[in-house]
Amino acid sequence: MEDAPIRIGIIGCAMIAYKVSRAIQLALNATLGGVASRSVEKATAFAKATGCPPEAKIYGSYEALLDDPDIDAVYLPLPTGLHQKWAILTAQKKKHLLMEKPVALNVGEFDEIVKACEENGVQIMDGTMWMHHPRTQKMEEFLKDKAEFGQLKSVHSCFTFHGDENFLNSNIRVKPDLDGLGALGDAGWYGIRASLWANDYDLPKTVTAMPDAVLNEAGVILACGASLVWEDGKVATFHCSFLSNLTGPLTVIGTYGTLHLTDYVLPWHDHEASYTTTPKPVWDGRNYMPLPVDHTVTSSLPQEACMVTEFAGLVQNIKKNGARPDSKWPTISRKTQLVVDAVKLSIHKGFQPVQIVG
Amino acid sequence: MEDAPIRIGIIGCAMIAYKVSRAIQLALNATLGGVASRSVEKATAFAKATGCPPEAKIYGSYEALLDDPDIDAVYLPLPTGLHQKWAILTAQKKKHLLMEKPVALNVGEFDEIVKACEENGVQIMDGTMWMHHPRTQKMEEFLKDKAEFGQLKSVHSCFTFHGDENFLNSNIRVKPDLDGLGALGDAGWYGIRASLWANDYDLPKTVTAMPDAVLNEAGVILACGASLVWEDGKVATFHCSFLSNLTGPLTVIGTYGTLHLTDYVLPWHDHEASYTTTPKPVWDGRNYMPLPVDHTVTSSLPQEACMVTEFAGLVQNIKKNGARPDSKWPTISRKTQLVVDAVKLSIHKGFQPVQIVG
Numbered sequence: 190m191e192d193a194p195i196r197i198g199i200i201g202c203a204m205i206a207y208k209v210s211r212a213i214q215l216a217l218n219a220t221l222g223g224v225a226s227r228s229v230e231k232a233t234a235f236a237k238a239t240g241c242p243p244e245a246k247i248y249g250s251y252e253a254l255l256d257d258p259d260i261d262a263v264y265l266p267l268p269t270g271l272h273q274k275w276a277i278l279t280a281q282k283k284k285h286l287l288m289e290k291p292v293a294l295n296v297g298e299f300d301e302i303v304k305a306c307e308e309n310g311v312q313i314m315d316g317t318m319w320m321h322h323p324r325t326q327k328m329e330e331f332l333k334d335k336a337e338f339g340q341l342k343s344v345h346s347c348f349t350f351h352g353d354e355n356f357l358n359s360n361i362r363v364k365p366d367l368d369g370l371g372a373l374g375d376a377g378w379y380g381i382r383a384s385l386w387a388n389d390y391d392l393p394k395t396v397t398a399m400p401d402a403v404l405n406e407a408g409v410i411l412a413c414g415a416s417l418v419w420e421d422g423k424v425a426t427f428h429c430s431f432l433s434n435l436t437g438p439l440t441v442i443g444t445y446g447t448l449h450l451t452d453y454v455l456p457w458h459d460h461e462a463s464y465t466t467t468p469k470p471v472w473d474g475r476n477y478m479p480l481p482v483d484h485t486v487t488s489s490l491p492q493e494a495c496m497v498t499e500f501a502g503l504v505q506n507i508k509k510n511g512a513r514p515d516s517k518w519p520t521i522s523r524k525t526q527l528v529v530d531a532v533k534l535s536i537h538k539g540f541q542p543v544q545i546v547g
Numbered sequence: 548m549e550d551a552p553i554r555i556g557i558i559g560c561a562m563i564a565y566k567v568s569r570a571i572q573l574a575l576n577a578t579l580g581g582v583a584s585r586s587v588e589k590a591t592a593f594a595k596a597t598g599c600p601p602e603a604k605i606y607g608s609y610e611a612l613l614d615d616p617d618i619d620a621v622y623l624p625l626p627t628g629l630h631q632k633w634a635i636l637t638a639q640k641k642k643h644l645l646m647e648k649p650v651a652l653n654v655g656e657f658d659e660i661v662k663a664c665e666e667n668g669v670q671i672m673d674g675t676m677w678m679h680h681p682r683t684q685k686m687e688e689f690l691k692d693k694a695e696f697g698q699l700k701s702v703h704s705c706f707t708f709h710g711d712e713n714f715l716n717s718n719i720r721v722k723p724d725l726d727g728l729g730a731l732g733d734a735g736w737y738g739i740r741a742s743l744w745a746n747d748y749d750l751p752k753t754v755t756a757m758p759d760a761v762l763n764e765a766g767v768i769l770a771c772g773a774s775l776v777w778e779d780g781k782v783a784t785f786h787c788s789f790l791s792n793l794t795g796p797l798t799v800i801g802t803y804g805t806l807h808l809t810d811y812v813l814p815w816h817d818h819e820a821s822y823t824t825t826p827k828p829v830w831d832g833r834n835y836m837p838l839p840v841d842h843t844v845t846s847s848l849p850q851e852a853c854m855v856t857e858f859a860g861l862v863q864n865i866k867k868n869g870a871r872p873d874s875k876w877p878t879i880s881r882k883t884q885l886v887v888d889a890v891k892l893s894i895h896k897g898f899q900p901v902q903i904v905g
Binding site for chain 1: 708758759807815823
């Protein structure tokens with residue numbers, strides 16, 4: 190007999206929850222158990238707008254969803270400033286936790302969340318969707334190929350999108366009490382994660398924000414970038430912004446090979462995604478002229494549904510087999526948050542280097 | 548009657564001169580007048596290896612070429628440390644000057660070169676080949692399109708290539724007395740130029756080297772990067788290295804559109820080159836999902852031959868019509884060198900910001 194699908198409840202009706210609501214419905218091992226908002230009306234409207242299955246319950250408070258024994262796990266897209274409170278409550282109610290990034294306002298808050306998850310034996314995973322696309326696995330294989338790629342030297346990425354006037358005035362991501370990390374937490378998170386990912390999750394030694402950060406009147410970061418330097422000289426740079434057109438290139442350069450893609454955060458298509466690799470060039474008498482090789486990876490599910498599938502699989506394994514929660518995911522989240530915190534500190538110290546202490 | 552082709556002599560037999568020798572032969576308005584080296588043997592070998600036309604002369608000294616009245620113009624691929632001496636002598640001999648980048652060890656030296664060119668009424672242009680590819684003109688049109696691209700926000704580029712052990716031990720580009728600017732002058736030059744180009748040649752206000760510079764034992768830069776910030780908040784970053792695989796992405800982000808290409812310094816193909824533009828994305832209920840549009844620009848000549856054609860055309864106009872030398876090219880060279888100097892100074896000041904004074 191097949192395992193019953195994991196019943197995931199959504200707490201909060203943020204825009205990103207529209208995408209993940211659909212992903213939960215696409216994942217074969219998960220089902221949308223219910224939607225909670227601070228009002229029944231809002232939750233009902235969300236359920237209708239996202240085509241929730243009729244059996245999904247509607248809750249007029251977050252607590253009601255957490256108290257429902259029919260819910261196995263919670264997807265938490267609340268503003269970052271509310272993560273600590275609701276993530277800890279979720280864990281205490283023995284519900285597994287899929288939470289949006291940034292995972293917390295700082296690593297100290299996140300450590301409290303992880304402690305609660307460990308004490309209650311629940312899985313925690315953050316919502317960095319691109320990690321779960323099958324393309325990511327294929328790209329990893331290239332980066333680990335010493336003959337084709339060589340040794341990693343540097344990682345360069347951008348993730349930007351253009352917030353309109355309404356966004357810049359009233360979105361939660363620009364409010365100091367809700368998402369004080371602004372573009373750094375929301376968009377820079379991906380560039381930091383990509384830098385760690387390409388470095389096999391080794392932490393950099395030093396993080397220095399670039400002196401080009403743009404803050405709004407309330408001190409929330411609207412655009413910034415940083416340089417990361419590893420003990421052995423590897424480097425990474427990232428740029429993030431709410432003020433520029435949607436753009437997401439990632440370039441990973443080794444001694445022999447290069448990985449390049451233009452859509453690492455949000456693939457252009459749902460069911461296939463591309464990247465290019467460039468082999469070691471050869472001098473032909475006039476030029477060093479290698480040709481890049483295009484690769485396409487197909488996926489029956491969009492990456493957010495791959496994420497839900499992976500999360501629900503871990504939860505099933507815990508529920509059915511008594512497995513321990515996978516510590517890989519909170520470990521990666523924590524390292525990403527550590528670097529986010531260091532960039533923020535560097536900005537506040539006038540772009541001085543900040544040492545990372547893992 | 549057609550104008551006679553401009554007779555260009557080459558001083559020095561550097562590797563890059565192989566490519567430009569061929570370009571001179573491909574350009575319809577130029578011809579290879581001769582090759583000078585410090586020995587007749589070396590010049591003869593170069594002429595043979597590059598398939599020089601039989602009428603091209605061989606000179607056993609640079610002075611002999613400069614004294615030949617049959618030579619209209621000089622291509623100068625000598626090490627940067629020798630530029631000032633030989634560029635000024637070239638100008639004094641009333642010969643037009645196409646010189647490799649970086650144009651000088653510092654802007655003071657370059658100002659002396661420009662002064663000599665002005666006093667002698669000769670054209671000067673640097674060897675930044677990609678500026679002359681017809682693709683560059685098409686990309687400029689996109690960047691100037693306020694409806695499609697909007698306002699420029701940031702420019703991000705890398706140019707790296709992997710110098711082997713022999714290169715890192717003995718190439719002129721890593722010798723402090725020959726090319727003291729190392730990777731910054733040789734590879735970073737392109738990223739700085741691209742940043743200025745996208746900014747319509749406005750100079751940045753502040754330049755800050757990233758704390759990831761790698762220097763060899765003699766103090767020559769093998770890898771570095773910098774952040775450039777303009778008065779109005781526009782930003783640029785570049786990374787350059789002799790230690791990583793050949794890689795050359797350029798991303799220019801506006802408020803509405805994005806320009807992206809992977810081979811801005813060296814196009815993958817001689818006769819066609821591509822770039823992508825991404826229009827303003829639209830929310831489709833689940834995603835912001837624009838699709839990038841690929842553009843291909845064909846060119847009957849490789850970009851280095853386009854450069855020679857443009858240079859020889861300016862020289863013909865001076866010779867035939869008594870036109871004044873075009874000041875656009877030395878102005879752009881000078882601005883690029885100013886930023887190169889600022890990055891070097893920032894590195895030497897421990898990665899502190901350096902103000903640019905045009």
